[in-house]
Amino acid sequence: MKKTATLTIDGNTYELPVLEGTEGDKAIDIRKLRAESGYITYDPGFANTGVCKSSITFMDGEKGILRYRGIPVEELAENSTFVETSFLLINGRLPTRKELNRFSVMLNDHSMVHEDMRHFFESFPRGAHPMGILSSMVNALRAFYPELPEEEEEINVTFARLLSKVRTMAAMSYKISRGHAVVYPRYDLTYCANFLNMMFDSPVRPYVIDPDVVRALEVFWILHADHEQNSSTAAVRLVGSVRGNIYAAVSAGICALWGRLHGGANQAVIEMLQQIHDSGGDPMPFIERAKDKSDPFRLMGFGHRVYKTYDPRAKIMKRMCDTILSKLNRKDPLLDIAKKLEEVALKDPYFIDHNLYPNVDFYSGIVLRAIGIPVNMFTVMFAIGRLPGWISQFREGQHDPEQRLFRPRQLYVGDQVRHYVPIDERG
Numbered sequence: 001m002k003k004t005a006t007l008t009i010d011g012n013t014y015e016l017p018v019l020e021g022t023e024g025d026k027a028i029d030i031r032k033l034r035a036e037s038g039y040i041t042y043d044p045g046f047a048n049t050g051v052c053k054s055s056i057t058f059m060d061g062e063k064g065i066l067r068y069r070g071i072p073v074e075e076l077a078e079n080s081t082f083v084e085t086s087f088l089l090i091n092g093r094l095p096t097r098k099e100l101n102r103f104s105v106m107l108n109d110h111s112m113v114h115e116d117m118r119h120f121f122e123s124f125p126r127g128a129h130p131m132g133i134l135s136s137m138v139n140a141l142r143a144f145y146p147e148l149p150e151e152e153e154e155i156n157v158t159f160a161r162l163l164s165k166v167r168t169m170a171a172m173s174y175k176i177s178r179g180h181a182v183v184y185p186r187y188d189l190t191y192c193a194n195f196l197n198m199m200f201d202s203p204v205r206p207y208v209i210d211p212d213v214v215r216a217l218e219v220f221w222i223l224h225a226d227h228e229q230n231s232s233t234a235a236v237r238l239v240g241s242v243r244g245n246i247y248a249a250v251s252a253g254i255c256a257l258w259g260r261l262h263g264g265a266n267q268a269v270i271e272m273l274q275q276i277h278d279s280g281g282d283p284m285p286f287i288e289r290a291k292d293k294s295d296p297f298r299l300m301g302f303g304h305r306v307y308k309t310y311d312p313r314a315k316i317m318k319r320m321c322d323t324i325l326s327k328l329n330r331k332d333p334l335l336d337i338a339k340k341l342e343e344v345a346l347k348d349p350y351f352i353d354h355n356l357y358p359n360v361d362f363y364s365g366i367v368l369r370a371i372g373i374p375v376n377m378f379t380v381m382f383a384i385g386r387l388p389g390w391i392s393q394f395r396e397g398q399h400d401p402e403q404r405l406f407r408p409r410q411l412y413v414g415d416q417v418r419h420y421v422p423i424d425e426r427g
């Protein structure tokens with residue numbers, strides 16, 4: 001017997017189907033609501049609205065659970081690599097050793113960027129934000145790869161090309177922005193080590209690849225790899241729903257991620273921690289501002305639309321701060337400030353009542369600082385990590401028979417009909 005929800009409006013009763021997910025999450029199917037009742041639902045920001053069925057990532061915001069294709073993110077952070085996790089997200093299962101080797105070779109084969117693209121990088125003002133450069137360059141890839149493949153094999157090449165070239169382009173934009181020689185990808189290096197080498201190697205000071213730093217970057221990117229229907233993924237799915245190409249969709253995702261309420265928060269957190277540090281290290285004035293409704297200031301890196309408990313990724317990221325800093329025998333005063341801020345906030349009734357906990361962005365910047373990534377590239381690092389998630393979500397949407405063009409409705413509250421008045425009669 002199919003479960004239904006009963007809705008009674010204006011004396012009419014409507015039976016709406018109830019859907020249930022694998023983990024017991026439930027939804028009321030309102031696809032026929034407007035046709036049958038004339039009513040739409042109202043849900044700014046889609047906070048209570050499911051736009052798709054997905055088998056990629058499961059989150060439980062109350063219990064702080066995050067799984068990619070059913071595997072807990074903690075297990076992947078402990079045992080996997082970013083390339084293996086990317087394969088898992090895109091293909092729905094862990095690769096065999098042969099498949100992983102083949103995928104790694106494909107990523108290496110597509111790691112170079114067309115030499116003509118260098119002129120694009122060189123044409124940006126030196127101070128241009130790397131996220132603006134990255135979104136433009138990803139969209140420009142379409143001009144160099146105009147074919148839109150239909151065959152599975154060719155589609156996989158397109159995905160590998162994106163995964164590999166986005167990493168190369170990020171490093172290129174960094175080098176060019178500093179007026180330094182571009183470092184090309186090396187066939188003998190793994191995905192993460194290659195990125196670090198392209199970022200930091202130079203003829204006068206060869207970059208020494210530290211396995212602890214590589215592992216920190218692997219875990220950072222694994223933790224960012226997907227997060228179900230977040231804002232940037234919704235942007236990617238929207239472009240996919242109008243049959244836009246994957247390059248345009250990822251470019252839209254990068255632009256959405258850039259916002260400081262979303263991926264841009266990791267840069268904003270470090271800027272906030274630096275402000276606290278420069279003002280003497282006392283977090284209380286910032287906590288009070290965050291609670292003051294008349295002040296637009298928000299505690300960056302705190303709060304989440306889904307998690308109403310500690311973000312499981314933040315727990316791992318916090319541990320990784322201590323690990324990487326001790327391995328590099330370094331201290332970061334901003335980490336001490338972050339821990340103090342968290343301690344005070346989590347005891348404060350406002351944060352407790354609002355279920356505000358550290359999210360993935362709160363500690364991630366400390367790890368990136370330890371690796372040597374410049375602050376204005378923090379969100380680019382998030383974008384590279386999220387890319388396999390965007391690709392898998394785009395692909396799932398393309399194959400979803402129930403996916404429809406994204407076109408939300410509205411409640412009109414403007415003027416009722418009125419007519420044109422010639423300018424001399426307007427008073």
Ligand code: SDX
Binds near residue numbers: 306
């Ligand atoms: C990411 O969706 C994802 O999965 C995103 C992400 C991913 O992996 O893709 O997890 C990555 O984007 C993490 C979030 C990074 N952003 C920040 O850290 C920015 C600071 N946080 C917020 O602005 C806020 O918490 C959001 C944007 C993350 C979530 O906001 P919501 O769900 O729209 O909630 P809201 O703004 O309506 O806030 C609810 C209440 C409000 O108070 P009331 O008016 O109800 O009294 O909580 C308060 C807010 O004022 N609040 C905060 C706060 N976050 C929420 N108050 C102070 N500081 C904060 N950070």
